[in-house]
Amino acid sequence: MKNExxxxxxxxxxxxxxxxxxxxxxxNFSSIIRYHKATSSISENEKLLADSTARRRLTLGTGMLKxxxxxxxxxxxxxxxxxxxxxxxxxxxxxxxxxxxxxxGPDTSNYVVEELCKYIKEKxxxxxxxxxxxxxxxxxxxxFFLPNRENEEEITTFMDKLLADWKxxxxxxxxxxxxxxxxxxxxxxxxxxxxxxxxxxxxxxxxRVSKEKGRDRYTVYDASLLEQNKEQLDQPQPQETQxxxxxxxxxxxxx
Numbered sequence: 001m002k003n004e005x006x007x008x009x010x011x012x013x014x015x016x017x018x019x020x021x022x023x024x025x026x027x028n029f030s031s032i033i034r035y036h037k038a039t040s041s042i043s044e045n046e047k048l049l050a051d052s053t054a055r056r057r058l059t060l061g062t063g064m065l066k067x068x069x070x071x072x073x074x075x076x077x078x079x080x081x082x083x084x085x086x087x088x089x090x091x092x093x094x095x096x097x098x099x100x101x102x103x104x105g106p107d108t109s110n111y112v113v114e115e116l117c118k119y120i121k122e123k124x125x126x127x128x129x130x131x132x133x134x135x136x137x138x139x140x141x142x143x144f145f146l147p148n149r150e151n152e153e154e155i156t157t158f159m160d161k162l163l164a165d166w167k168x169x170x171x172x173x174x175x176x177x178x179x180x181x182x183x184x185x186x187x188x189x190x191x192x193x194x195x196x197x198x199x200x201x202x203x204x205x206x207x208r209v210s211k212e213k214g215r216d217r218y219t220v221y222d223a224s225l226l227e228q229n230k231e232q233l234d235q236p237q238p239q240e241t242q243x244x245x246x247x248x249x250x251x252x253x254x255x
Contacts, residue, residue, distance in 0.1 A: 062117040063132055070133035070143065074196045077131060077147050078189070085148040087189040088155045089199035091207045092116070094140030095181045095215040104173055109140040111173050112180050116142060116166065123162055142182075143200070152188055152220075159184065159218045167216065183210035184218035192221045 065073065081087055094100070094112060101108050117132045124130040124146070133143040149155050163182065170177050185206030193199040202221040209219040219225070 062114050062134075063121055064114065064117040064134045065132060067133060067135055070131060071196055073131055074145060077129075077145060078194065078196065081189070082148045085150065086152055086155065086191075087145065087147045087149065088152075089187045089189060089193075089196075089203050090144050090146070090159070090184055090218075091200070091203040092142040092144075092182045092184040093207055093211070095183055095211075097140040097180065100178065100180060104176065104178060108173055108178075110134075110137065112171065113140060113142055115169075115171055116182065119166060119169065120144060120162065123158070123165070140180075143203075152191075155186065155188070156218075156220065159186065163216065163218060181216035183207060183215045185210060185221065186218055187221045 077087075094109065097109055097112070100112075113134050117134065120132060120142075121130060128149075129147050131145040131147075135141040135143060146155060146158070163184070167179070167181055170179055185203040185208070187193055187199045187202035187206065189199055192202040206219040206221040209225065210217050213219070
């Protein structure tokens with residue numbers, strides 16, 4: 001009888017202890033689940049942010065956009081231009097980059113484009129806007145947009161200095177030094193176009209003239225100038241000149 005009296009309270013105590021342990025386990029398990037969900041959410045958010053950044057920029061230090069986000073940002077920039085100012089769309093392309101890639105390796109163009117984009121950004125300065133675009137992997141083409149400048153002269157003065165100074169820049173790639181010149185075509189907005197496509201087409205046409213006239217220069221889009229250049233190319237030429245032009249065309253295929 002005495003043992004029965006002892007057993008009942010003990011059983012109650014053990015049951016209470018068991019319930020307390022179960023409650024504690026349940027609380028800890030819920031906390032662990034919540035922790036893992038939270039950390040998993042953070043990881044997913046960080047991954048999404050990293051993926052988004054990677055989609056938008058080839059190199060964070062250059063501010064260089066990939067083509068798709070550049071085009072999207074262009075639409076926004078064009079919609080918010082100051083009608084009393086002048087803007088410029090510029091297409092730049094490395095000169096004889098094919099032979100440079102052959103000598104220095106296939107990744108040379110990526111490196112050169114990144115370095116030039118950093119240089120352009122530095123020359124523009126922090127007080128003025130510029131949209132920069134590396135057109136694609138292993139491409140030596142750069143597009144950039146200079147919105148809301150005072151006049152055309154400000155833009156051409158900038159391009160004069162940019163190309164002249166860049167010509168003197170010595171790059172170091174894989175322990176070797178190299179120099180790469182660029183040709184450019186410029187289209188003014190709204191003078192030569194008011195959409196991304198019309199500006200791009202005009203700048204590309206002007207770029208082709210720069211290439212034909214000897215590279216390492218820029219050309220401002222002008223319909224009559226382009227027509228004159230086309231007529232010169234269509235005229236019969238001596239065999240020596242044709243051979244030189246053929247070589248020039250072959251070089252351009254490697255731009």
